[in-house]
Amino acid sequence: MQEMANVYFDGKHYTVPSDLTIMTAMEYAGYALIKGCGCRHGFCGACATIYRIAGKNALHFVLACQTQVEDGMHVATLPFFPLDKKTYNIGEIRPTDQVMAEFFPEIFACVACNSCTKSCSRSLNVMQYIAYAKRGDLEQCAHASFDCVACGICAARCPAGISHPLVGLLARRLTGKYIMPESQHTKARAADIAEGKFDAAIDEMMAKSIDEMRELYNTRDIEK
Amino acid sequence: MYLPHMLDFIKNVEATRAARLGTEPPRMTAEEKQAVLNEFHPDYSDNGFDTIKIGPNTGQKAPKELCELLHSHSKLTGLTLDLTRTDLETDVLIIGGGGAGAAAAIEAHHAGANVTIVTKLRMGDANSMMAEGGVQAANKDTDSPQQHYLDAFGGGHFAAKPELLRRLVMEGPDAIRWLDDLGVMFDKHPDGTMITTPGGGISRKRVHACADYTGAEIMRVLRDEVAGLGIDVIEYTAALELILDESGQAAGAVLMNMLTGQYLIARAKTVIIATGGAGRMHYHGFPTSNHYGATADGLVMAYRAGANLLYQDTIQIHPTGVAHPVQLFGALVTEKVRSLGAMLINAEGEAFVHPLETRDVACAVVLRECHAHNKGITTPSGHGVWLDSPLIDMIHGPGTIQRSIPGMLRMMLNYDIDIRTSPILIYPTFHYQNGGIEIETDGYTAAIPNLFVAGEAVGGIHGRNRLMGNSMLDIIVFGRTAGKNAAKLAKSTAIGRPTIGHINTYTEKLNETGLTTNILSPILLPNYVRNVNKQK
Ligand SMILES: Cc1cc2nc3c(=O)[nH]c(=O)nc-3n(C[C@H](O)[C@H](O)[C@H](O)COP(=O)(O)OP(=O)(O)OC[C@H]3O[C@@H](n4cnc5c(N)ncnc54)[C@H](O)[C@@H]3O)c2cc1C
Ligand code: FES
Numbered sequence: 178m179q180e181m182a183n184v185y186f187d188g189k190h191y192t193v194p195s196d197l198t199i200m201t202a203m204e205y206a207g208y209a210l211i212k213g214c215g216c217r218h219g220f221c222g223a224c225a226t227i228y229r230i231a232g233k234n235a236l237h238f239v240l241a242c243q244t245q246v247e248d249g250m251h252v253a254t255l256p257f258f259p260l261d262k263k264t265y266n267i268g269e270i271r272p273t274d275q276v277m278a279e280f281f282p283e284i285f286a287c288v289a290c291n292s293c294t295k296s297c298s299r300s301l302n303v304m305q306y307i308a309y310a311k312r313g314d315l316e317q318c319a320h321a322s323f324d325c326v327a328c329g330i331c332a333a334r335c336p337a338g339i340s341h342p343l344v345g346l347l348a349r350r351l352t353g354k355y356i357m358p359e360s361q362h363t364k365a366r367a368a369d370i371a372e373g374k375f376d377a378a379i380d381e382m383m384a385k386s387i388d389e390m391r392e393l394y395n396t397r398d399i400e401k
Numbered sequence: 402m403y404l405p406h407m408l409d410f411i412k413n414v415e416a417t418r419a420a421r422l423g424t425e426p427p428r429m430t431a432e433e434k435q436a437v438l439n440e441f442h443p444d445y446s447d448n449g450f451d452t453i454k455i456g457p458n459t460g461q462k463a464p465k466e467l468c469e470l471l472h473s474h475s476k477l478t479g480l481t482l483d484l485t486r487t488d489l490e491t492d493v494l495i496i497g498g499g500g501a502g503a504a505a506a507i508e509a510h511h512a513g514a515n516v517t518i519v520t521k522l523r524m525g526d527a528n529s530m531m532a533e534g535g536v537q538a539a540n541k542d543t544d545s546p547q548q549h550y551l552d553a554f555g556g557g558h559f560a561a562k563p564e565l566l567r568r569l570v571m572e573g574p575d576a577i578r579w580l581d582d583l584g585v586m587f588d589k590h591p592d593g594t595m596i597t598t599p600g601g602g603i604s605r606k607r608v609h610a611c612a613d614y615t616g617a618e619i620m621r622v623l624r625d626e627v628a629g630l631g632i633d634v635i636e637y638t639a640a641l642e643l644i645l646d647e648s649g650q651a652a653g654a655v656l657m658n659m660l661t662g663q664y665l666i667a668r669a670k671t672v673i674i675a676t677g678g679a680g681r682m683h684y685h686g687f688p689t690s691n692h693y694g695a696t697a698d699g700l701v702m703a704y705r706a707g708a709n710l711l712y713q714d715t716i717q718i719h720p721t722g723v724a725h726p727v728q729l730f731g732a733l734v735t736e737k738v739r740s741l742g743a744m745l746i747n748a749e750g751e752a753f754v755h756p757l758e759t760r761d762v763a764c765a766v767v768l769r770e771c772h773a774h775n776k777g778i779t780t781p782s783g784h785g786v787w788l789d790s791p792l793i794d795m796i797h798g799p800g801t802i803q804r805s806i807p808g809m810l811r812m813m814l815n816y817d818i819d820i821r822t823s824p825i826l827i828y829p830t831f832h833y834q835n836g837g838i839e840i841e842t843d844g845y846t847a848a849i850p851n852l853f854v855a856g857e858a859v860g861g862i863h864g865r866n867r868l869m870g871n872s873m874l875d876i877i878v879f880g881r882t883a884g885k886n887a888a889k890l891a892k893s894t895a896i897g898r899p900t901i902g903h904i905n906t907y908t909e910k911l912n913e914t915g916l917t918t919n920i921l922s923p924i925l926l927p928n929y930v931r932n933v934n935k936q937k
Contacts, residue, residue, distance in 0.1 A: 188691050196781075198728045204929040209925070211637070211659050214897055215526030216692040218732045220617050223526055243815055245728050263803070265628050267584055299811070319586065321589050324614065324807060327621070343605050346625055350584030358593030366540040367575040375546050379567055382547040394555030398605045400543060 185231075186353050199226055199241035199252060210321055213256035219243045222326035222342075225255040225298060238268035238296040238330045259315040265347070272351040274313035282345050284311050286337040293331035299324050303331050303341050314379040316356050318348035402726050402817045407826065410778050413750035414787050414824050419601030421744060422795055426752045432484070434762045441765035441773070444715045444865070449685040457709035457848070463685035467713060470701050473922040475904045476641050477655060484644065484899045486666050491517035492882070492891040493674055494653060494669035496640040496699065500616070500873070502675035503623035504880030505887070506632050509673075512888035516632050519656055519667065521639040521694045521925060525624045527694050528677050528857060529876060532616025533735035533808060534600065535608040537575030537876075541597060544605040545573045548569040553871055556602040556759050559833075560712065566864045569871065569878050576877040577609060585622050586611050592790035598740050603761035610872045613735055613806040615874060628849035638665070639698070639925050640887055642904055643672060643706045643852070645732040646897035651706070651852035653899060659925070661704040668899060669886050670891035671851045673844075673883045674699040674712060675876075678857040681927040687831035688731025688782075698856040698923035703838045705907045708848045712836030720763035722743075722830025723784030724778075726816045731830045735871045736760070737893025738788060738825070742796040745823065746787040753786075756767035760865045762828045764774060771828070778826060787824040794821055836860035836869055844883035851894055855883040908926025 182195040184202060189256060191206040200214060215223030224241035231249040241254065263280045270276055277284060284307050293303035309318035324347025331341040369375065385393070403411070428436075439445045451468035453461050463471070482823035493509045495502045498520030509516045518524070541548040549570040554561050577595070581587060588596040588610050597606045603757060627634060635934040637659040644653040644666070653668040674813045676699030682692025689695070721738070739745075739756040745763070747753050747770050770786055771777030777784035794801050802810055802821050813820050837860035840846055856876040863871060902928040 196727050197895060201929070202727075205931055207930055209926075209928070209930050214693050215522055216693075218531060218690065218729075219808075220531045220614075221523075221692070222522060222524050223489075243728075243812070245816075262628060266629060266632065267626070312841075322584070323612065323618075325809070326617070346621060349586055349618075350622060350922050351624065353586040354582065354584035355591055357586065358591075359593050360540070360577070360587070360589065360593050362542070362594060363538070363540040363574055363578045363581060365580045370546065370571055370574060373816075376544065377572065378547045379571060382550050383563050383567060390551070390554060390559055391431075394551055394559075397548075397551060397555075397604050400606055401600065 182246045182248045186349070193198060193200050193246060195246060195248070197246055199244050199246055200224055202246045203241070207381045213241065213254045217242045220326060222361035223256065225328035225330050227255060228250060240298050240328060244310050255333060257332060258333045260329060260332055260343055261338070262343060267350055272315050272355045276311065276351065277344065279309045280347060281310070281343055283337055283339050284344060287339065288336060292334040292336070296330045296334045298328050299326060301325060306345055307339065307341060308347060312392065313359060315348045316352050318345060319352035322348065403826070404483060404501060407778060411746050411823060413748065414746050414789055417750040418789065418792065420796030421752055421904045422635065422792065424750065425555045426744070426755045428755050429758060431814060437765045440760055441564045441768040443685040443718060450714065452918060454914055456704055462714040464716065466682040466684055467679065467697060469920065470697060470920050470922040470924070471704055472911065472916040473918040474656065474908060475705060476921045476923065477901065477904055478921065479845060479906055480827050482664060482666065482901070484666060484901065485937060487668050488665040489517060489667040490564050491515050491667070492670050493887045494519070494667055495673045495675055496654060497675035497677060497875070498524035498625060498634060498636070499675060499856060500620055501528030501625050501876035501880035502673070502891045504877050505675060505855055505884035505895055505932065506627050506629065507623065508881045509888040510630050510632055512885050514888035514891050517667070518627070518634045519640060520634070520636055520640045523636045524634050524749060525620045526692060526694065526743055528621065528695060529616050530620045531690070531692060531733070532873050533613040533733060534737040535598070535610035535615045535870045536577070536873035537868070538601065538609065538856060538874060539570060539605070539607060540574040540577060540595065541605070544607055546573065549573065549604055549607065551870055552604050553863060556868045558865035558868050562861040565800065565840070567890065568842055568882065569875055571861055572878045573874055574873060575882070580619060580622070580877065583622050583626055585619055598737070600740050601736055601763065601882065602868050608740065612736065613808040619873065627697065641923065642901060643702050644668070644899045644901055645706060645903055647900060650850040650894070650896060652896045655901065660886055670894050670896055671853065672889040673853040673855060673887050674703055675856045675880065676857050676858050680831050684831055687829065688722060689831040690719060690722060690731060690733035693926060696924050696927060697834070697853070698925060700837060701923045703846065703852065704853065706849055706903050708838050708846045708852065711839040712865055713860065715835040715865040716831060716880065717760055717833035717835055718764045718829045719766050719832035720760055720829050721788055721827040721844065723725060723825070724782065724828035725780045725826045728783050728816065730782050732833065733830065733832065734825055734827055735806065735809060736790060738790055738793070739901055740804060741801065742791045743788050743790045743792050746789050748778050749776055759866060759868065767829055774791065783828060785826040785828045788827045789824045790820040791822055791824065821895070830850045833857065833867055833872060835865055841884045844879055845886065851890060853883040855930050
């Protein structure tokens with residue numbers, strides 16, 4: 178006998194196999210998902226979900242595709258939440274102390290309630306990365322927010338109206354572009370190729386017969 | 402959360418671990434590889450395949466599920482649409498908001514075109530968001546584009562279209578430079594030198610990564626750049642069919658709002674198909690690592706309009722998908738786990754294959770171990786063998802797993818499996834469509850003027866098998882190419898009267914051949930409602 182769990186979607190009761198995820202349980206219950214389902218493997222943040230176990234006060238914040246159902250689960254999905262997108266030209270802005278204040282002044286209205294951290298579906302220390310942003314420590318903010326999938330639950334819970342995922346994103350782009358040194362060997366190789374320095378070698382490779390290629394391939398050395 | 406019998410088998414893995422440390426199982430000879438492929442790789446069997454009975458690839462082999470799509474009537478059959486109506490007008494219409502679509506959009510915008518992206522789910526709900534392992538490019542002194550060419554050409558069984566592969570390897574370093582410049586946080590040494598690692602079938606340390614969130618990091622940067630440039634992105638909007646003009650040039654697409662069902666007519670001067678893969682078609686009954694919208698829509702649309710497919714009969718089954726816990730069945734265990742030294746181990750604790758054979762070979766060997774040698778472990782969903790992840794920290798030092806594959810660590814910890822101390826139970830998963838729509842070097846299709854294709858929807862760049870890290874590269878290289886050329890062409894082309902006459906012709910041909918199926922295509926999304934066994 179398959180073990181079953183009693184779950185509630187939109188307040189309605191369904192009995193579903195207890196080894197399903199919230200997402201597959203919704204499908205088992207008959208939902209043909211369009212919203213709230215993207216990658217199905219924990220990367221895209223489309224399936225932000227809030228649940229509470231019947232009779233208990235605590236709220237849980239998870240990704241529906243990554244979370245197994247539990248008996249008594251009352252589930253609400255948050256397939257879309259409007260973030261406050263700021264537009265910028267990454268080539269024109271700089272990783273200054275003020276850049277975060279310029280684009281996201283609301284971070285200074287943070288009341289340190291820690292709701293963002295408590296509601297992170299990836300268990301990130303969200304309030305901490307916002308604190309880094311406030312201090313202008315972009316690199317720390319970038320690393321602390323790196324695993325964010327932008328599910329948006331933090332932003333939905335924030336009394337100050339902060340769009341946390343976007344703060345992390347800007348910090349990461351500035352870090353990637355300006356703070357971490359540019360890859361010189363990549364630039365140099367791209368320039369060499371553009372100047373035609375590899376044309377002869379690639380032409381020579383392409384001129385070989387399949388048999389010659391097979392021989393070359395099967396006997397090529399492999400870097401340790 | 403492994404089951405009791407699995408925990409018993411783990412003891413066999415632990416028993417041989419110390420002795421295996423520092424050793425490498427032998428590489429297989431070319432003959433051995435061919436033999437195992439012939440016997441165990443789905444591509445080399447007729448099971449699961451059908452013959453295409455209509456259109457440019459008539460008489461050729463394709464997975465049954467793809468044949469069914471091609472043998473089906475269009476979702477537009479029987480509808481009367483007013484094509485003179487225009488809901489959306491743009492120079493370059495990009496179908497699909499993954500990495501290839503985003504790269505194309507950015508370049509087309511910079512080339513001066515008015516660009517619109519339409520995408521079925523949200524921008525970035527795409528296979529591109531999920532790439533974990535990394536992206537190749539020959540940018541080190543120990544390496545060269547010609548070496549990259551050799552690896553990819555051999556790995557793809559000498560079947561890649563040479564001119565396409567040339568572009569891939571020659572523009573690789575510039576693609577990485579472009580991403581570096583946009584602010585992608587690549588793993589680097591303090592002086593900016595890229596950290597590069599090996600991969601299956603790759604002869605140089607050439608794989609660049611952003612921890613194991615490579616695709617996510619690239620995709621979110623591209624998405625942000627698209628937004629910053631003010632490019633129009635229309636989400637939850639699927640393309641159903643191409644619109645041509647009376648001379649057969651691509652001229653737009655019929656779209657559908659996924660949330661309301663409303664049809665929209667989009668007119669464009671050039672069209673780029675960037676709709677990605679087909680994992681959700683579950684070819685050969687495999688689970689899949691792909692996103693929810695990977696249903697081969699672009700292939701169907703282009704095919705109905707007269708474009709031909711190339712290598713539609715080869716698919717990539719990734720050797721390492723999660724076999725257990727069942728909630729993660731089919732989810733990818735990135736190849737990086739093997740690149741870092743984790744070995745494939747059978748029920749008896751034996752390392753049965755070199756961890757860095759190409760994917761098709763590794764997949765065939767795993768299937769052989771499970772189904773012919775009976776040295777797999779049974780699971781509620783079938784079988785599996787071990788991927789001995791604890792070796793990684795033993796080889797590279799404690800903390801390596803946490804630092805290099807944090808996403809994997811988190812995903813498994815969610816189910817109380819700590820891959821730093823326990824091996825991962827794996828089974829092959831459908832990962833990538835090797836074949837797709839044939840393109841020319843500049844990104845356009847020869848069959849349909851003004852139609853471009855980029856990304857996983859293309860066939861031919863990789864031949865009959867793709868190496869790790871070459872797809873993330875191809876979406877950037879060919880996305881950029883398509884974007885630039887589509888924008889350029891949009892300036893000079895003259896578009897005539899819009900028509901979907903090709904759909905009617907296709908319908909008539911289907912009727913003549915007497916083919917019937919139970920579906921209308923493209924299917925847009927898989928049907929998982931109360932179909933529990935196929936859900937992953
Ligand atoms: C789990 C996973 C890990 C991977 N890891 C790696 C790796 O480490 N290295 C590597 O090189 N490759 C990797 N790959 C492969 C690589 O990520 C993909 O092949 C590549 O990202 C495809 O990019 P794309 O832009 O062509 O398609 P996608 O990124 O899939 O984008 C296609 C988009 O088009 C949309 N779409 C589809 N049909 C329609 C329609 N009818 N109308 C409108 N929109 C539509 C889709 O919803 C999607 O948003 C991985 C793939 C997966 C699934
Ligand atoms: S569907 Fe992408 S994170 Fe769940």
